[in-house]
Amino acid sequence: KNQVEQSPQSLIILEGKNCTLQCNYTVSPFSNLRWYKQDTGRGPVSLTIMTFSENTKSNGRYTATLDADTKQSSLHITASQLSDSASYICVVSPFGSNYQLIWGAGTKLIIKP
Amino acid sequence: DTGVSQDPRHKITKRGQNVTFRCDPISEHNRLYWYRQTLGQGPEFLTYFQNEAQLEKSRLLSDRFSAERPKGSFSTLEIQRTEQGDSAMYLCASSLAQGDTNSGNTIYFGEGSWLTVV
Numbered sequence: 366k367n368q369v370e371q372s373p374q375s376l377i378i379l380e381g382k383n384c385t386l387q388c389n390y391t392v393s394p395f396s397n398l399r400w401y402k403q404d405t406g407r408g409p410v411s412l413t414i415m416t417f418s419e420n421t422k423s424n425g426r427y428t429a430t431l432d433a434d435t436k437q438s439s440l441h442i443t444a445s446q447l448s449d450s451a452s453y454i455c456v457v458s459p460f461g462s463n464y465q466l467i468w469g470a471g472t473k474l475i476i477k478p
Numbered sequence: 479d480t481g482v483s484q485d486p487r488h489k490i491t492k493r494g495q496n497v498t499f500r501c502d503p504i505s506e507h508n509r510l511y512w513y514r515q516t517l518g519q520g521p522e523f524l525t526y527f528q529n530e531a532q533l534e535k536s537r538l539l540s541d542r543f544s545a546e547r548p549k550g551s552f553s554t555l556e557i558q559r560t561e562q563g564d565s566a567m568y569l570c571a572s573s574l575a576q577g578d579t580n581s582g583n584t585i586y587f588g589e590g591s592w593l594t595v596v
Contacts, residue, residue: 408587468520
């Protein structure tokens with residue numbers, strides 16, 4: 366069964382600190398892996414998208430890595446800001462699918478001043 | 479603003495009533511998706527369109543749900559005879575897909591339409 370699992374479920378860090386969120390998936394083969402940020406009550410916003418052949422992608426203070434051999438991805442946030450408080454969701458698209466996205470449950474990140 | 483827009487943002491309705499949501503995708507995006515999301519859960523796929531053609535429909539989409547994209551631009555999602563279990567956020571998304579897969583293309587989401595059935 367295609368699954369995407371994220372850890373930790375929630376995380377609290379102080380403003381200015383770095384953090385790393387994890388994503389393990391069983392979707393195989395897959396065509397791309399995406400990270401989305403979702404504020405409570407709002408639609409998801411795309412942070413990064415990586416194809417199976419890429420192993421890192423940056424977007425400002427966000428850096429995503431991908432290890433297709435171990436089926437793991439991580440999202441690293443540098444110098445966190447209060448506005449980073451949100452859920453971060455890992456999403457995997459199976460190879461050949463033109464619509465299917467397998468969503469993780471997300472990591473709820475809280476940044477404290 | 480040229481993002482995906484949804485209307486209304488919030489809707490409270492009595493059980494048994496019909497509701498309709500509208501989605502305006504990013505201009506020239508050929509793919510349009512509808513998802514449903516409840517608190518603490520990831521979005522669940524409902525249906526998607528390639529231009530005006532509805533190409534896939536989830537089993538979650540009961541007979542009470544219908545979606546259209548008549549001219550390949552905006553889309554509507556109608557829920558008939560609403561039930562309390564329909565209470566959720568309905569998300570619309572769009573993308574510009576090249577070819578048959580969505581490999582590599584960013585999918586942009588709207589802010590969602592919150593439905594509360596009382």
